[in-house]
Amino acid sequence: QVQLVESGGGLVQAGGSLRLACAASGSIFSINAMGWYRQAPGKQRELVSTITSHNSTNYADSVKGRFTISRDNAKNTVYLQMTSLKPEDTAVYYCAANLFPRGATGRDVLSPHDYWGQGTQVTVSS
Numbered sequence: 001q002v003q004l005v006e007s008g009g010g011l012v013q014a015g016g017s018l019r020l021a022c023a024a025s026g027s028i029f030s031i032n033a034m035g036w037y038r039q040a041p042g043k044q045r046e047l048v049s050t051i052t053s054h055n056s057t058n059y060a061d062s063v064k065g066r067f068t069i070s071r072d073n074a075k076n077t078v079y080l081q082m083t084s085l086k087p088e089d090t091a092v093y094y095c096a097a098n099l100f101p102r103g104a105t106g107r108d109v110l111s112p113h114d115y116w117g118q119g120t121q122v123t124v125s126s
Contacts, residue, residue, distance in 0.1 A: 002026035002115050006095045009120030016124070017083045022095030022117055024076040027102040029109045034071055034078040034098075038091035038122075045094065051078060063089075085124045092119040 008020040024031060035050035049069040050058045057069055068081040078095060095117035101110045 002028060002099065002101050004095050004097055004115050004117035006093065006117040006120040009093060009122045011123045011125065012085055014085060014087055014124055014126050016085050017081070018085065018122060020080040020082070020093055020095075020120060020122075022078050022097075024097050024099065024115070027106060028076060029100040029102050031073070031076060031097055031099040032112060035096050036069065036078070036080045037094045037096060038089075039094070039119075040088075040091040043091075048093070049080060082122070085122075087124050087126045089122060090124050091122060093122050094119045 002024065003026050004022055004024050006020060006022045008018060010018060012018050031053065033050050033052050036048040037045050038048050039045040048060055048063055049067055051069045051071050059067060066084045071078045097115050098112055099115065100112050103110050
């Protein structure tokens, strides 16, 4: 069983900063890309940022220059440092990971699969 658990959301004033973290745990062989998505009320879920296993990063235009994604492979954790936050950044932020899970015996490796966290609320007040 694989789980992704996010932390670090909260309420912040415009111009402030927050750091999100997402830890993957369970029977994992290796992790490919990890990333952050967000969904604001009444809107579709959108990509915020992704990072590959080789630390190649990608950002939505709306967050470039303000958000920084990073990962700690030893801890199976991805981070999102958010600065200069704006009210339009308000959303539920979801962590995602594409990874190779281990099979039931722990000795075999299954096909890669996408996993999602439960989401963490980020609210930016004006």
